[in-house]
Amino acid sequence: MDDATTPPKISRKSLHAELVDRLQPLFIGGELVPGTKVPEKALCARFGVSRTPLREALKVLASDGLVRLEPNRGAWVTPVTVGEVEEVFPVLGALEALSGELACQSITDEEIEAVAALHEQMMQSYADRDLDAYFAVNQQIHSAILMAARNNTLTTSCQALSLRMQRARYLANMTEGRWFAAVQEHEMIMKHLAARDGKALAQTLRDHMMAKRNSVIQWLESQETDAEPA
Amino acid sequence: MDDATTPPKISRKSLHAELVDRLQPLFIGGELVPGTKVPEKALCARFGVSRTPLREALKVLASDGLVRLEPNRGAWVTPVTVGEVEEVFPVLGALEALSGELACQSITDEEIEAVAALHEQMMQSYADRDLDAYFAVNQQIHSAILMAARNNTLTTSCQALSLRMQRARYLANMTEGRWFAAVQEHEMIMKHLAARDGKALAQTLRDHMMAKRNSVIQWLESQETDAEPA
DNA sequence: CAACGTAATTTTGAATTCATAATTATGTCA
DNA sequence: TGACATAATTATGAATTCAAAATTACGTTG
Numbered sequence: 001m002d003d004a005t006t007p008p009k010i011s012r013k014s015l016h017a018e019l020v021d022r023l024q025p026l027f028i029g030g031e032l033v034p035g036t037k038v039p040e041k042a043l044c045a046r047f048g049v050s051r052t053p054l055r056e057a058l059k060v061l062a063s064d065g066l067v068r069l070e071p072n073r074g075a076w077v078t079p080v081t082v083g084e085v086e087e088v089f090p091v092l093g094a095l096e097a098l099s100g101e102l103a104c105q106s107i108t109d110e111e112i113e114a115v116a117a118l119h120e121q122m123m124q125s126y127a128d129r130d131l132d133a134y135f136a137v138n139q140q141i142h143s144a145i146l147m148a149a150r151n152n153t154l155t156t157s158c159q160a161l162s163l164r165m166q167r168a169r170y171l172a173n174m175t176e177g178r179w180f181a182a183v184q185e186h187e188m189i190m191k192h193l194a195a196r197d198g199k200a201l202a203q204t205l206r207d208h209m210m211a212k213r214n215s216v217i218q219w220l221e222s223q224e225t226d227a228e229p230a
Numbered sequence: 231m232d233d234a235t236t237p238p239k240i241s242r243k244s245l246h247a248e249l250v251d252r253l254q255p256l257f258i259g260g261e262l263v264p265g266t267k268v269p270e271k272a273l274c275a276r277f278g279v280s281r282t283p284l285r286e287a288l289k290v291l292a293s294d295g296l297v298r299l300e301p302n303r304g305a306w307v308t309p310v311t312v313g314e315v316e317e318v319f320p321v322l323g324a325l326e327a328l329s330g331e332l333a334c335q336s337i338t339d340e341e342i343e344a345v346a347a348l349h350e351q352m353m354q355s356y357a358d359r360d361l362d363a364y365f366a367v368n369q370q371i372h373s374a375i376l377m378a379a380r381n382n383t384l385t386t387s388c389q390a391l392s393l394r395m396q397r398a399r400y401l402a403n404m405t406e407g408r409w410f411a412a413v414q415e416h417e418m419i420m421k422h423l424a425a426r427d428g429k430a431l432a433q434t435l436r437d438h439m440m441a442k443r444n445s446v447i448q449w450l451e452s453q454e455t456d457a458e459p460a
Numbered sequence: 461c462a463a464c465g466t467a468a469t470t471t472t473g474a475a476t477t478c479a480t481a482a483t484t485a486t487g488t489c490a
Numbered sequence: 491t492g493a494c495a496t497a498a499t500t501a502t503g504a505a506t507t508c509a510a511a512a513t514t515a516c517g518t519t520g
Contacts, residue, residue: 014504016503050505052282052503055286056289056504059286059290060292060293063290064293069244073472074471074472094325094327095325098320098321102320151320151321154320157321157391244473246473270502280476281474281503282474283475301481302482302501303482304482
Protein backbone atom coordinates (compact mmCIF):
# COMPACT_ATOMS: atom_id res chain seq x y z
CA MET A 1 0.00 0.00 0.00
CA ASP A 2 2.22 2.77 -1.20
CA ASP A 3 0.99 6.19 -2.11
CA ALA A 4 0.71 5.43 -5.81
CA THR A 5 -3.04 5.24 -5.57
CA THR A 6 -3.65 6.45 -9.10
CA PRO A 7 -0.85 5.21 -11.33
CA PRO A 8 -2.24 6.38 -14.69
CA LYS A 9 -3.81 9.58 -13.42
CA ILE A 10 -1.03 11.40 -11.65
CA SER A 11 -2.95 14.63 -12.00
CA ARG A 12 -4.18 16.16 -8.80
CA LYS A 13 -7.90 16.75 -8.90
CA SER A 14 -8.86 20.35 -9.42
CA LEU A 15 -8.98 22.69 -6.49
CA HIS A 16 -12.73 23.08 -6.41
CA ALA A 17 -13.29 19.32 -6.34
CA GLU A 18 -10.80 19.00 -3.51
CA LEU A 19 -12.66 21.73 -1.67
CA VAL A 20 -16.02 20.02 -2.12
CA ASP A 21 -14.53 16.94 -0.47
CA ARG A 22 -13.03 18.93 2.35
CA LEU A 23 -16.07 21.06 3.01
CA GLN A 24 -18.54 18.19 3.27
CA PRO A 25 -17.16 16.92 6.60
CA LEU A 26 -17.67 20.40 8.04
CA PHE A 27 -21.39 20.02 7.50
CA ILE A 28 -21.74 16.63 9.12
CA GLY A 29 -19.20 17.54 11.76
CA GLY A 30 -21.41 20.38 12.83
CA GLU A 31 -18.82 23.04 12.22
CA LEU A 32 -21.04 24.61 9.62
CA VAL A 33 -24.34 24.99 11.45
CA PRO A 34 -27.64 24.85 9.53
CA GLY A 35 -29.14 28.30 9.16
CA THR A 36 -25.85 30.12 9.61
CA LYS A 37 -23.76 31.87 7.04
CA VAL A 38 -20.93 30.15 5.24
CA PRO A 39 -17.83 32.15 6.15
CA GLU A 40 -16.31 32.49 2.72
CA LYS A 41 -13.36 34.56 3.75
CA ALA A 42 -12.47 32.37 6.70
CA LEU A 43 -12.68 29.22 4.61
CA CYS A 44 -10.44 30.72 1.95
CA ALA A 45 -7.86 31.50 4.60
CA ARG A 46 -8.25 28.08 6.20
CA PHE A 47 -7.69 26.15 3.01
CA GLY A 48 -5.24 28.62 1.58
CA VAL A 49 -7.12 29.21 -1.64
CA SER A 50 -8.58 32.21 -3.36
CA ARG A 51 -12.28 32.91 -3.56
CA THR A 52 -12.70 31.58 -7.08
CA PRO A 53 -12.32 27.84 -6.40
CA LEU A 54 -14.12 28.13 -3.07
CA ARG A 55 -17.07 29.79 -4.70
CA GLU A 56 -17.08 27.12 -7.39
CA ALA A 57 -17.24 24.50 -4.66
CA LEU A 58 -20.12 26.34 -3.00
CA LYS A 59 -22.07 26.27 -6.25
CA VAL A 60 -21.70 22.50 -6.37
CA LEU A 61 -22.67 22.12 -2.73
CA ALA A 62 -25.68 24.31 -3.42
CA SER A 63 -26.82 22.01 -6.20
CA ASP A 64 -26.52 19.16 -3.71
CA GLY A 65 -28.71 21.10 -1.31
CA LEU A 66 -26.12 21.55 1.42
CA VAL A 67 -25.99 25.31 1.08
CA ARG A 68 -28.39 27.88 -0.22
CA LEU A 69 -27.09 30.76 -2.30
CA GLU A 70 -28.87 34.04 -1.73
CA PRO A 71 -28.14 36.56 -4.47
CA ASN A 72 -25.88 39.29 -3.15
CA ARG A 73 -26.15 37.88 0.34
CA GLY A 74 -23.77 34.97 0.09
CA ALA A 75 -24.03 31.29 0.97
CA TRP A 76 -26.02 29.95 3.92
CA VAL A 77 -25.98 26.48 5.37
CA THR A 78 -29.34 24.97 4.45
CA PRO A 79 -31.47 24.71 7.58
CA VAL A 80 -32.77 21.28 8.56
CA THR A 81 -36.52 21.67 8.58
CA VAL A 82 -39.35 19.22 9.10
CA GLY A 83 -40.39 19.82 5.50
CA GLU A 84 -36.89 19.03 4.30
CA VAL A 85 -36.73 15.80 6.28
CA GLU A 86 -40.18 14.76 5.11
CA GLU A 87 -39.02 15.25 1.55
CA VAL A 88 -35.61 13.66 1.61
CA PHE A 89 -36.20 10.46 3.57
CA PRO A 90 -38.76 8.96 1.21
CA VAL A 91 -36.42 9.56 -1.70
CA LEU A 92 -33.54 8.06 0.22
CA GLY A 93 -35.80 5.14 1.10
CA ALA A 94 -36.58 4.48 -2.54
CA LEU A 95 -32.92 4.62 -3.47
CA GLU A 96 -31.79 2.39 -0.63
CA ALA A 97 -34.53 -0.07 -1.50
CA LEU A 98 -33.14 -0.21 -5.00
CA SER A 99 -29.64 -0.64 -3.66
CA GLY A 100 -30.82 -3.62 -1.63
CA GLU A 101 -32.49 -5.20 -4.61
CA LEU A 102 -29.48 -4.74 -6.85
CA ALA A 103 -27.04 -5.80 -4.16
CA CYS A 104 -28.81 -9.13 -3.78
CA GLN A 105 -28.21 -9.76 -7.46
CA SER A 106 -24.50 -9.05 -7.44
CA ILE A 107 -23.07 -9.41 -3.99
CA THR A 108 -20.37 -12.03 -3.48
CA ASP A 109 -20.14 -14.41 -0.54
CA GLU A 110 -17.07 -12.54 0.64
CA GLU A 111 -18.92 -9.26 0.63
CA ILE A 112 -21.79 -10.75 2.59
CA GLU A 113 -19.29 -11.96 5.16
CA ALA A 114 -17.78 -8.50 5.33
CA VAL A 115 -21.19 -6.96 5.94
CA ALA A 116 -21.91 -9.61 8.55
CA ALA A 117 -18.71 -8.67 10.32
CA LEU A 118 -19.72 -5.02 10.30
CA HIS A 119 -23.13 -6.03 11.56
CA GLU A 120 -21.61 -7.88 14.50
CA GLN A 121 -19.41 -4.91 15.21
CA MET A 122 -22.46 -2.67 15.23
CA MET A 123 -24.27 -4.97 17.62
CA GLN A 124 -21.29 -4.75 19.91
CA SER A 125 -21.44 -0.96 19.76
CA TYR A 126 -25.10 -1.20 20.67
CA ALA A 127 -24.29 -3.44 23.61
CA ASP A 128 -21.59 -0.98 24.66
CA ARG A 129 -24.04 1.92 24.29
CA ASP A 130 -21.45 3.59 22.07
CA LEU A 131 -23.62 5.75 19.85
CA ASP A 132 -20.77 7.29 17.88
CA ALA A 133 -19.28 3.93 17.01
CA TYR A 134 -22.75 2.59 16.25
CA PHE A 135 -23.42 5.36 13.77
CA ALA A 136 -20.05 5.03 12.12
CA VAL A 137 -20.47 1.30 11.50
CA ASN A 138 -24.08 1.80 10.52
CA GLN A 139 -22.91 4.12 7.75
CA GLN A 140 -20.39 1.55 6.64
CA ILE A 141 -23.05 -1.13 6.34
CA HIS A 142 -25.30 1.01 4.18
CA SER A 143 -22.27 1.98 2.17
CA ALA A 144 -21.22 -1.64 1.68
CA ILE A 145 -24.67 -2.58 0.40
CA LEU A 146 -24.57 0.38 -1.95
CA MET A 147 -21.20 -0.77 -3.18
CA ALA A 148 -22.54 -4.23 -3.84
CA ALA A 149 -25.29 -2.75 -5.99
CA ARG A 150 -22.60 -1.88 -8.57
CA ASN A 151 -24.29 1.30 -9.63
CA ASN A 152 -22.26 4.44 -9.38
CA THR A 153 -25.12 6.75 -10.21
CA LEU A 154 -27.13 5.24 -7.40
CA THR A 155 -24.21 5.57 -5.02
CA THR A 156 -23.70 9.22 -5.86
CA SER A 157 -27.38 10.08 -5.54
CA CYS A 158 -27.68 8.26 -2.23
CA GLN A 159 -24.61 9.83 -0.72
CA ALA A 160 -25.68 13.34 -1.67
CA LEU A 161 -29.06 12.94 0.00
CA SER A 162 -27.58 11.07 2.92
CA LEU A 163 -25.21 13.95 3.55
CA ARG A 164 -28.09 16.35 3.77
CA MET A 165 -29.69 14.20 6.44
CA GLN A 166 -26.51 13.73 8.39
CA ARG A 167 -25.94 17.42 8.86
CA ALA A 168 -26.18 18.22 12.51
CA ARG A 169 -25.03 15.94 15.19
CA TYR A 170 -28.40 15.81 16.83
CA LEU A 171 -29.89 13.70 14.07
CA ALA A 172 -28.00 10.92 15.76
CA ASN A 173 -30.04 11.47 18.86
CA MET A 174 -32.62 8.83 19.33
CA THR A 175 -34.65 7.37 22.10
CA GLU A 176 -33.78 4.08 23.71
CA GLY A 177 -36.86 2.60 22.10
CA ARG A 178 -35.95 3.81 18.65
CA TRP A 179 -32.42 2.52 19.01
CA PHE A 180 -33.70 -0.91 19.92
CA ALA A 181 -36.09 -0.89 16.97
CA ALA A 182 -33.30 0.17 14.63
CA VAL A 183 -31.22 -2.75 15.80
CA GLN A 184 -34.10 -5.11 15.12
CA GLU A 185 -34.46 -3.67 11.64
CA HIS A 186 -30.79 -4.22 11.02
CA GLU A 187 -31.12 -7.86 12.05
CA MET A 188 -33.73 -8.18 9.33
CA ILE A 189 -31.56 -6.36 6.82
CA MET A 190 -28.71 -8.74 7.53
CA LYS A 191 -30.96 -11.77 7.27
CA HIS A 192 -32.46 -10.78 3.94
CA LEU A 193 -29.08 -9.86 2.52
CA ALA A 194 -27.59 -13.18 3.54
CA ALA A 195 -30.55 -14.92 1.91
CA ARG A 196 -30.18 -12.68 -1.13
CA ASP A 197 -33.87 -11.90 -0.90
CA GLY A 198 -33.95 -8.68 -2.88
CA LYS A 199 -37.62 -7.86 -2.52
CA ALA A 200 -37.61 -8.37 1.23
CA LEU A 201 -34.40 -6.43 1.68
CA ALA A 202 -35.77 -3.56 -0.37
CA GLN A 203 -38.90 -3.37 1.72
CA THR A 204 -36.99 -3.57 4.98
CA LEU A 205 -34.60 -0.84 3.93
CA ARG A 206 -37.50 1.37 2.92
CA ASP A 207 -39.25 0.77 6.25
CA HIS A 208 -36.00 1.36 8.08
CA MET A 209 -35.65 4.74 6.39
CA MET A 210 -39.21 5.77 7.11
CA ALA A 211 -38.81 4.82 10.76
CA LYS A 212 -35.74 6.96 10.92
CA ARG A 213 -37.65 9.75 9.23
CA ASN A 214 -40.31 9.62 11.93
CA SER A 215 -37.72 9.56 14.67
CA VAL A 216 -35.94 12.60 13.30
CA ILE A 217 -39.16 14.54 12.75
CA GLN A 218 -40.31 13.77 16.26
CA TRP A 219 -37.05 15.08 17.60
CA LEU A 220 -37.17 18.18 15.40
CA GLU A 221 -40.69 18.99 16.50
CA SER A 222 -39.82 18.57 20.15
CA GLN A 223 -36.94 20.99 19.60
CA GLU A 224 -39.18 23.53 17.92
CA THR A 225 -41.62 23.67 20.80
CA ASP A 226 -38.76 23.77 23.29
CA ALA A 227 -36.90 26.55 21.57
CA GLU A 228 -39.72 28.81 20.50
CA PRO A 229 -40.77 30.23 23.89
CA ALA A 230 -37.21 31.28 24.61
CA MET B 231 -50.48 37.50 -16.40
CA ASP B 232 -48.11 40.42 -16.22
CA ASP B 233 -44.39 40.11 -15.92
CA ALA B 234 -44.31 40.52 -12.14
CA THR B 235 -43.66 36.82 -11.69
CA THR B 236 -41.75 37.22 -8.45
CA PRO B 237 -43.17 40.14 -6.51
CA PRO B 238 -41.18 39.70 -3.28
CA LYS B 239 -37.98 38.53 -4.93
CA ILE B 240 -37.15 41.16 -7.49
CA SER B 241 -33.57 40.01 -7.52
CA ARG B 242 -32.30 38.47 -10.71
CA LYS B 243 -30.88 35.02 -10.14
CA SER B 244 -27.12 34.88 -10.28
CA LEU B 245 -25.38 34.56 -13.57
CA HIS B 246 -24.16 31.03 -13.08
CA ALA B 247 -27.65 29.78 -12.24
CA GLU B 248 -29.01 31.47 -15.31
CA LEU B 249 -26.29 29.81 -17.35
CA VAL B 250 -27.07 26.37 -15.97
CA ASP B 251 -30.64 26.83 -17.14
CA ARG B 252 -29.60 28.04 -20.54
CA LEU B 253 -26.96 25.40 -21.10
CA GLN B 254 -29.17 22.43 -20.29
CA PRO B 255 -31.27 22.78 -23.45
CA LEU B 256 -28.10 22.66 -25.51
CA PHE B 257 -27.50 19.13 -24.24
CA ILE B 258 -30.95 17.79 -24.99
CA GLY B 259 -31.13 19.85 -28.17
CA GLY B 260 -28.09 18.03 -29.46
CA GLU B 261 -26.04 21.16 -29.90
CA LEU B 262 -23.57 19.88 -27.34
CA VAL B 263 -22.76 16.43 -28.60
CA PRO B 264 -21.79 13.64 -26.17
CA GLY B 265 -18.08 12.94 -26.32
CA THR B 266 -17.18 16.35 -27.70
CA LYS B 267 -15.54 19.25 -25.98
CA VAL B 268 -17.54 22.02 -24.38
CA PRO B 269 -16.48 25.16 -26.24
CA GLU B 270 -15.90 27.42 -23.28
CA LYS B 271 -14.80 30.44 -25.25
CA ALA B 272 -17.62 30.22 -27.75
CA LEU B 273 -20.23 29.87 -25.03
CA CYS B 274 -18.84 32.88 -23.18
CA ALA B 275 -19.17 34.92 -26.35
CA ARG B 276 -22.62 33.55 -27.07
CA PHE B 277 -24.05 34.41 -23.68
CA GLY B 278 -22.00 37.54 -23.27
CA VAL B 279 -20.43 36.54 -19.99
CA SER B 280 -16.91 36.09 -18.75
CA ARG B 281 -15.35 32.73 -18.08
CA THR B 282 -15.90 32.85 -14.32
CA PRO B 283 -19.69 32.34 -14.21
CA LEU B 284 -19.58 29.96 -17.15
CA ARG B 285 -17.01 27.80 -15.44
CA GLU B 286 -19.10 27.86 -12.27
CA ALA B 287 -22.05 26.61 -14.29
CA LEU B 288 -19.91 23.85 -15.78
CA LYS B 289 -18.95 22.67 -12.30
CA VAL B 290 -22.62 22.34 -11.43
CA LEU B 291 -23.40 20.54 -14.68
CA ALA B 292 -20.49 18.22 -13.95
CA SER B 293 -21.93 17.31 -10.57
CA ASP B 294 -25.16 16.50 -12.42
CA GLY B 295 -23.21 14.26 -14.75
CA LEU B 296 -23.87 16.22 -17.93
CA VAL B 297 -20.25 17.14 -18.44
CA ARG B 298 -16.99 15.63 -17.34
CA LEU B 299 -14.17 17.86 -16.21
CA GLU B 300 -10.73 16.68 -17.17
CA PRO B 301 -7.99 18.44 -15.22
CA ASN B 302 -6.15 20.86 -17.50
CA ARG B 303 -8.06 19.56 -20.48
CA GLY B 304 -11.34 21.33 -20.01
CA ALA B 305 -14.95 20.20 -20.00
CA TRP B 306 -16.30 17.41 -22.18
CA VAL B 307 -19.88 16.45 -22.82
CA THR B 308 -20.38 13.15 -21.00
CA PRO B 309 -20.70 10.37 -23.57
CA VAL B 310 -23.84 8.26 -23.54
CA THR B 311 -22.60 4.73 -22.99
CA VAL B 312 -24.37 1.44 -22.45
CA GLY B 313 -22.97 1.36 -18.95
CA GLU B 314 -24.30 4.81 -18.24
CA VAL B 315 -27.77 3.91 -19.48
CA GLU B 316 -27.78 0.66 -17.52
CA GLU B 317 -26.96 2.64 -14.40
CA VAL B 318 -29.27 5.58 -14.72
CA PHE B 319 -32.54 4.00 -15.82
CA PRO B 320 -33.00 1.77 -12.77
CA VAL B 321 -32.44 4.76 -10.50
CA LEU B 322 -34.86 6.82 -12.53
CA GLY B 323 -37.29 3.94 -12.36
CA ALA B 324 -37.13 3.84 -8.58
CA LEU B 325 -37.66 7.57 -8.35
CA GLU B 326 -40.54 7.63 -10.80
CA ALA B 327 -42.14 4.73 -8.97
CA LEU B 328 -41.99 6.77 -5.80
CA SER B 329 -43.41 9.78 -7.61
CA GLY B 330 -46.35 7.67 -8.73
CA GLU B 331 -46.96 6.40 -5.24
CA LEU B 332 -46.83 9.86 -3.69
CA ALA B 333 -48.85 11.42 -6.50
CA CYS B 334 -51.71 9.01 -5.84
CA GLN B 335 -51.81 10.27 -2.27
CA SER B 336 -51.96 13.95 -3.09
CA ILE B 337 -53.23 14.51 -6.59
CA THR B 338 -56.44 16.48 -6.99
CA ASP B 339 -59.30 15.64 -9.33
CA GLU B 340 -58.40 18.68 -11.41
CA GLU B 341 -54.84 17.52 -11.77
CA ILE B 342 -55.96 14.07 -12.83
CA GLU B 343 -58.12 15.68 -15.47
CA ALA B 344 -55.16 17.74 -16.64
CA VAL B 345 -53.03 14.62 -16.98
CA ALA B 346 -55.85 12.87 -18.76
CA ALA B 347 -55.99 15.73 -21.23
CA LEU B 348 -52.27 15.45 -21.82
CA HIS B 349 -52.67 11.71 -22.22
CA GLU B 350 -55.30 12.20 -24.91
CA GLN B 351 -53.08 14.70 -26.63
CA MET B 352 -50.24 12.20 -26.58
CA MET B 353 -52.46 9.53 -28.06
CA GLN B 354 -53.33 11.92 -30.85
CA SER B 355 -49.63 12.53 -31.47
CA TYR B 356 -49.19 8.77 -31.68
CA ALA B 357 -52.05 8.50 -34.16
CA ASP B 358 -50.46 11.32 -36.15
CA ARG B 359 -47.08 9.61 -36.01
CA ASP B 360 -45.66 12.87 -34.69
CA LEU B 361 -42.72 11.67 -32.63
CA ASP B 362 -41.55 15.12 -31.56
CA ALA B 363 -44.95 16.11 -30.26
CA TYR B 364 -45.32 12.69 -28.65
CA PHE B 365 -42.10 13.10 -26.73
CA ALA B 366 -42.87 16.63 -25.66
CA VAL B 367 -46.24 15.66 -24.21
CA ASN B 368 -44.77 12.49 -22.74
CA GLN B 369 -42.36 14.65 -20.79
CA GLN B 370 -45.19 16.84 -19.59
CA ILE B 371 -47.09 13.84 -18.27
CA HIS B 372 -44.18 12.55 -16.26
CA SER B 373 -43.56 16.08 -15.07
CA ALA B 374 -47.19 16.51 -13.99
CA ILE B 375 -47.09 13.30 -11.97
CA LEU B 376 -43.88 14.46 -10.37
CA MET B 377 -45.51 17.76 -9.51
CA ALA B 378 -48.43 15.96 -7.91
CA ALA B 379 -46.02 14.07 -5.69
CA ARG B 380 -45.35 17.35 -3.85
CA ASN B 381 -41.74 16.55 -3.22
CA ASN B 382 -39.22 19.02 -4.49
CA THR B 383 -36.21 16.89 -3.69
CA LEU B 384 -37.70 14.08 -5.71
CA THR B 385 -38.46 16.42 -8.60
CA THR B 386 -34.92 17.77 -8.65
CA SER B 387 -33.32 14.34 -8.52
CA CYS B 388 -35.57 13.00 -11.24
CA GLN B 389 -35.03 15.90 -13.57
CA ALA B 390 -31.27 15.74 -13.22
CA LEU B 391 -31.16 12.07 -14.17
CA SER B 392 -33.80 12.51 -16.82
CA LEU B 393 -31.71 15.19 -18.46
CA ARG B 394 -28.79 12.82 -18.68
CA MET B 395 -30.93 10.33 -20.51
CA GLN B 396 -32.46 12.85 -22.83
CA ARG B 397 -29.16 14.03 -24.17
CA ALA B 398 -28.94 13.20 -27.80
CA ARG B 399 -31.86 13.28 -30.08
CA TYR B 400 -31.47 9.66 -31.06
CA LEU B 401 -32.65 8.38 -27.71
CA ALA B 402 -36.06 9.32 -29.02
CA ASN B 403 -35.61 6.81 -31.78
CA MET B 404 -37.64 3.72 -31.24
CA THR B 405 -39.04 0.94 -33.25
CA GLU B 406 -42.67 0.81 -34.23
CA GLY B 407 -43.14 -2.08 -31.84
CA ARG B 408 -41.57 -0.25 -28.93
CA TRP B 409 -43.68 2.81 -29.60
CA PHE B 410 -46.84 0.75 -29.51
CA ALA B 411 -45.76 -0.90 -26.26
CA ALA B 412 -44.97 2.47 -24.73
CA VAL B 413 -48.44 3.67 -25.60
CA GLN B 414 -49.95 0.62 -23.94
CA GLU B 415 -47.88 1.29 -20.85
CA HIS B 416 -49.12 4.84 -20.76
CA GLU B 417 -52.70 3.63 -20.91
CA MET B 418 -51.94 1.64 -17.76
CA ILE B 419 -50.27 4.60 -16.12
CA MET B 420 -53.31 6.77 -16.80
CA LYS B 421 -55.66 4.08 -15.53
CA HIS B 422 -53.79 3.54 -12.26
CA LEU B 423 -53.42 7.26 -11.67
CA ALA B 424 -57.13 7.87 -12.21
CA ALA B 425 -57.85 5.06 -9.76
CA ARG B 426 -55.27 6.50 -7.38
CA ASP B 427 -53.71 3.02 -7.12
CA GLY B 428 -50.27 3.99 -5.88
CA LYS B 429 -48.71 0.53 -5.78
CA ALA B 430 -49.87 -0.36 -9.27
CA LEU B 431 -48.79 2.98 -10.67
CA ALA B 432 -45.39 2.63 -9.08
CA GLN B 433 -44.85 -0.78 -10.59
CA THR B 434 -46.05 0.32 -14.01
CA LEU B 435 -43.78 3.35 -14.00
CA ARG B 436 -40.84 1.18 -13.02
CA ASP B 437 -41.60 -1.31 -15.76
CA HIS B 438 -42.06 1.52 -18.22
CA MET B 439 -38.64 2.85 -17.37
CA MET B 440 -36.97 -0.53 -17.67
CA ALA B 441 -38.61 -1.12 -21.04
CA LYS B 442 -37.26 2.21 -22.20
CA ARG B 443 -33.87 1.25 -20.84
CA ASN B 444 -33.86 -1.91 -22.94
CA SER B 445 -34.96 -0.03 -25.99
CA VAL B 446 -32.22 2.55 -25.65
CA ILE B 447 -29.55 -0.06 -24.97
CA GLN B 448 -30.61 -2.06 -27.98
CA TRP B 449 -30.32 1.02 -30.12
CA LEU B 450 -26.95 1.95 -28.64
CA GLU B 451 -25.57 -1.50 -29.25
CA SER B 452 -26.78 -1.53 -32.83
CA GLN B 453 -25.03 1.82 -33.30
CA GLU B 454 -21.81 0.53 -31.84
CA THR B 455 -21.60 -2.40 -34.21
CA ASP B 456 -22.58 -0.15 -37.11
CA ALA B 457 -20.06 2.53 -36.34
CA GLU B 458 -17.08 0.44 -35.34
CA PRO B 459 -16.04 -0.94 -38.72
CA ALA B 460 -16.01 2.57 -40.18
C1' DC C 461 -33.52 58.45 23.19
C1' DA C 462 -35.73 56.14 19.54
C1' DA C 463 -36.36 56.25 14.72
C1' DC C 464 -34.73 57.57 10.55
C1' DG C 465 -31.43 58.91 6.95
C1' DT C 466 -26.77 59.18 5.30
C1' DA C 467 -21.85 57.98 4.95
C1' DA C 468 -18.14 54.49 5.60
C1' DT C 469 -17.07 49.81 5.37
C1' DT C 470 -17.48 45.26 4.07
C1' DT C 471 -19.08 41.66 1.18
C1' DT C 472 -20.47 39.86 -3.01
C1' DG C 473 -20.57 38.79 -8.06
C1' DA C 474 -18.25 38.77 -12.05
C1' DA C 475 -14.45 40.45 -15.22
C1' DT C 476 -9.77 40.49 -15.76
C1' DT C 477 -5.14 39.01 -15.29
C1' DC C 478 -1.44 35.78 -14.94
C1' DA C 479 1.20 31.45 -14.45
C1' DT C 480 1.15 26.95 -16.12
C1' DA C 481 -0.18 23.04 -18.82
C1' DA C 482 -1.60 21.31 -23.18
C1' DT C 483 -1.89 21.67 -28.00
C1' DT C 484 -0.44 22.96 -32.40
C1' DA C 485 3.00 24.48 -35.61
C1' DT C 486 7.56 24.46 -37.25
C1' DG C 487 11.98 22.82 -38.15
C1' DT C 488 15.52 19.15 -38.13
C1' DC C 489 17.54 14.96 -39.25
C1' DA C 490 17.59 10.09 -40.52
C1' DT D 491 9.14 11.77 -46.76
C1' DG D 492 8.26 10.62 -42.05
C1' DA D 493 9.40 10.55 -37.23
C1' DC D 494 10.96 13.22 -33.64
C1' DA D 495 12.31 17.34 -31.04
C1' DT D 496 11.56 22.06 -30.11
C1' DA D 497 9.28 26.54 -30.34
C1' DA D 498 4.94 29.28 -30.71
C1' DT D 499 0.33 29.43 -29.64
C1' DT D 500 -3.68 28.56 -27.22
C1' DA D 501 -6.44 26.96 -23.40
C1' DT D 502 -6.94 26.14 -18.64
C1' DG D 503 -7.00 26.93 -13.57
C1' DA D 504 -6.81 29.98 -10.12
C1' DA D 505 -5.56 34.61 -8.11
C1' DT D 506 -6.52 39.24 -8.39
C1' DT D 507 -9.11 43.29 -9.38
C1' DC D 508 -13.16 46.12 -9.65
C1' DA D 509 -17.98 47.69 -9.64
C1' DA D 510 -22.18 47.12 -7.33
C1' DA D 511 -24.89 45.70 -3.51
C1' DA D 512 -25.53 44.98 1.30
C1' DT D 513 -24.30 45.80 5.89
C1' DT D 514 -22.73 48.46 9.56
C1' DA D 515 -21.59 52.76 11.83
C1' DC D 516 -22.63 57.21 12.70
C1' DG D 517 -25.05 61.46 13.14
C1' DT D 518 -29.24 63.99 12.98
C1' DT D 519 -33.85 65.21 14.17
C1' DG D 520 -38.39 64.87 16.12
